[in-house]
Amino acid sequence: MDLNRVILIGRLASEPELKYTPSGIAVTQFRLAVNRPMSAEARSSGQEKQADFIPIVAWRQSAEYAANYLGKGRLVAVEGRMQVREYV
Numbered sequence: 001m002d003l004n005r006v007i008l009i010g011r012l013a014s015e016p017e018l019k020y021t022p023s024g025i026a027v028t029q030f031r032l033a034v035n036r037p038m039s040a041e042a043r044s045s046g047q048e049k050q051a052d053f054i055p056i057v058a059w060r061q062s063a064e065y066a067a068n069y070l071g072k073g074r075l076v077a078v079e080g081r082m083q084v085r086e087y088v
Contacts, residue, residue, distance in 0.1 A: 004081045005079070006082045007077065007079045008032055008034050008078045009034070009075070009076070009078075010032045010033050010035065010075070010076070010078075011032070011033050011073055011075050011076070012031070012032060012071065012072050012074050012076060013030075013033040013072070014031045016030040016066045017067075018064070018066075018067035025059065025060060026060055026061075026063040027057065027058070028063035028064070028066045029057050030055075030056055030066065030070070031055055031056065032056050032076070032078060033052075033053055034051060034052050034053075036050045036051065038050075056078055056080075
């Protein structure tokens with residue numbers, strides 16, 4: 001059995017950008033800043049928090065909702081699937 005399900009909680013690192021495909025389907029893109037968990041040793045030694053910046057793509061009604069109601073810095077939870085793209 002295969003499973004590809006991801007739940008991320010973080011803050012929007014960029015404003016959502018709403019676009020439409022030629023067939024009229026809404027697509028919104030934004031980046032989500034997700035803090036990495038730190039060990040107790042790292043915290044006690046004064047290390048700064050580290051974050052990963054994850055590109056998010058939302059489609060259809062979710063895309064329109066994100067564009068209308070979310071903004072940079074807003075804390076959100078995102079549920080979906082992970083898709084990795086490679087460019088040459």
